Amino acid sequence: TALSLSTLSDMPDGVAVPGYARSDLSAGILHFGIGNFHRAHQATYLDRLFATGEGQDWAILGAGVMEGDRKARAVLQAQDWLTTLVEQEATHSRARVIGSMVGYLEPGDAAAITAALADPAIRIVSLTITEGGYFLDSSDRFDPTHPAIQADASTPDAPGTVFGLILAGLRLRREKGFAPFTVMSCDNIPHNGRITRNALIGLAELSDPALAAWIAENISFPNGMVDRITPATSDRERGMLESDFGVRDGWPVFCEAFTQWVLEDDFPSGRPPLEKVGVQFVPDVSPYELMKIRILNGGHAVIAYPAGLLDIHFVHEAMEHPLIRAFLAKIEHDEIIPGVPPVPDTDLGAYYDLIASRFSNPKIGDTVRRLCLDGSNRQPKFIVPSIADSLARNGSVTGLALESALWCRYCYGTSESGAEIAPNDPNWDRLTRIAKAARDDPGTWLGMEEVYGATGRDARFASAFSEALEALWSDGTEAVLTSYIDGRL
Ligand code: NAD
Structure with missing residues (x-):
């Protein structure tokens, strides 16, 4: 059955459909x-909420600024903005049709997007525009010199960026005397609300300082922690949906069953009652962010590079390798978790056990190469802070030094079988050059100030790193993992 509003009543058995009528929904959230x-994530939480009969004036109106969004919009339009979601557990999968989106503005149509942003019915503007969408410099500060930002600063009436559009919408709202909306980032960036605020106010200061001051006074930017492993869709997923569930969908989503959303309750213009469908509202999201970034994202980095060096393709296959699995468990327990401050109502050991089982789910099809991607941006966020904390409390850094050495060895550009590793980082050429020099002089690697900062100059860490890298070159990955697990490294 091809997915559309008119075929919802004919969906095959085993495919759940929205528990509400589309005609009862109205847009309250504009999402970029x-x-x-x-x-x-967000669309699925709302779908569940609408099925309870509540919050139906908080449906989603889509928006975008990227060229690639046009094609995606056309696919969704052909199926009345519906999406089939397949939630995969190790033993079985469930399919359901998500109906919480009621429209999608033509990507790049600044006039239409601005007009929608000025509509008082829109009370939340939310974002999943990737880490790259926030115009951050290498120290995570807003970069006002970016050409796209400069362009929006000089022609604020013809904005091309998300932040330029939001400003244009807010300007119009303020002129008309309408209440403002809340801006809610759902990207995977620590303090995502603060980062979003800096970008919006940073751009406003370039063209309209009075508007910048008004935003600082009147707009709220709740921080949030989001979690659900969701790979990209390929023909493999389209084929699986048709063969396993009998549904034809141009752009289905396959994800894990686990989902988590922790949000600061700072929505002066109102919000859907998402606590009824499992969203945790807290006064401060930072302990949850830190837990996720250190234990989950850090854990991904720990398994990525040994698996990459051993030519392992899928993440669950990495978790089936006894040495990689044991490496992850030991480093988490001995070196990462001890540096994570307590999180309300959460047992960090149990949190890690759940993550190990999520990484092991064979249905997800997440790849080792995706985890190895972009180490130069990820290591300083996910790993180096754990090293710094461990050094500060005089704890062990042997495993984290080995993780760093594995990343360095990976950036040499060949796996242990001698296979070439295709460029997998925006700074790949530079990394490869330094990794080659580090083979004879390991300290060179730690001199990458933008990655390691002061941690790279710590004598104890530097000596553990050198020992690990030399051992990797002389004995190989499996032997060194074994020494670490046995406590001999
Ligand atoms: P995706 O590629 O499916 O979608 C990304 C969207 O962002 C697209 O609509 C794209 O056009 C838009 N975009 C990209 N660069 C942009 C820019 N510079 N300005 C404006 N829009 C831009 O990716 P996804 O899997 O949906 O992931 C998006 C983000 O969600 C991630 O970067 C991350 O922050 C967060 N996230 C993802 C996962 C996951 O497992 N996929 C888990 C937690 C959080």
Whole structure:
């Protein structure tokens, strides 16, 4: 059955359909970045809420600024903005049709997007525009010199960026005397609300300082932690949906069953009652962010590079390798978790056990190469802070030094079988050059100030790193993992 509003009543058995009528919904949220994660996460929470009969004036109106969004919009339009979501557990999968999106503005149509942003019915503007969408410099500060930002600063009436559009919408709202909306980032960036605020106010200061001051006074930017592993869709997923569930969908979403959303309750213009469908509202999201970034994202980095060096393709296959699995468990327990401050109502050991089982789910099809991607941006966020904390409390850094050495060895550009590793980082050429020099002089690697900062100059860490890298070159990955697990490294 081809997915559309008119075929919902004919969906095959085993495919759940929205428990509400589309005609009862009206838009209250304008969302930028209608990708896979948004549909697996926010759109799915709202779908469940609408099925309870509540919050039906908080449906989603899509928006985007990227060329690639046009094609995606056309696919969704052909199926009346519906998406089939397949939630995969190790033993079985469930399919359901998500109906919480009621429209999608033509990507790049600044006039239409601005007009929608000025509509008082829109009370939340949310974002999943990837880490790259926030115009951050290498120290995570807003970069006002970016050409796209400069362009929006000089022609604020013809904005091309998400922030330029939001400003244009807010300007119009303020002129008309309408209440403002809340801006809610759902991207995977620590302090995502603060980062969003800096970008919006930073751009406003370039063209309209009075508007910048008004935003600082009147707009709220709740921070949030989001979590649900959601790979990209390929023909493999389209084929699986048709063969396993009998549904034809141009752009289904496959994800894990686990989902988590922790949000600061700072919505002066109102919000849907998302606590009724499992969203945790807290006064401060930072302990949850830190837990996720250190234990989950850090854990991904720990398994990525040994698996990459051993030519392992899928993440669950990495978790089936006894040495990689044991490496992850030991480093988490001995070196990462001890540096994570307590999180309300959460047992960090149990949190890690759940993550190990999520990484092991064979249905997800997440790849080792995706985890190895972009180490130069990820290591300083996910790993180096754990090293710094461990050094500060005089704890062990042997495993984290080995993780760093594995990343360095990976950036040499060949796996242990001698296979070439295709460029997998925006700074790949530079990394490869330094990794080659580090083979004879390991300290060179730690001199990358933008990655390691002061941690790279710590004598104890530097000596553990050198020992690990030398051992990797002389004995190989499996032997060194074994020494670490046995406590001999
Ligand atoms: P995706 O590629 O399916 O969608 C990304 C969307 O962002 C697209 O609509 C794209 O056009 C838009 N976009 C990209 N660059 C942009 C820019 N510079 N300005 C404006 N829009 C831009 O990716 P996804 O899987 O939906 O992931 C999106 C984000 O969601 C991630 O970067 C991450 O922050 C967050 N997230 C993803 C996952 C996951 O497992 N996929 C988990 C947690 C959080």
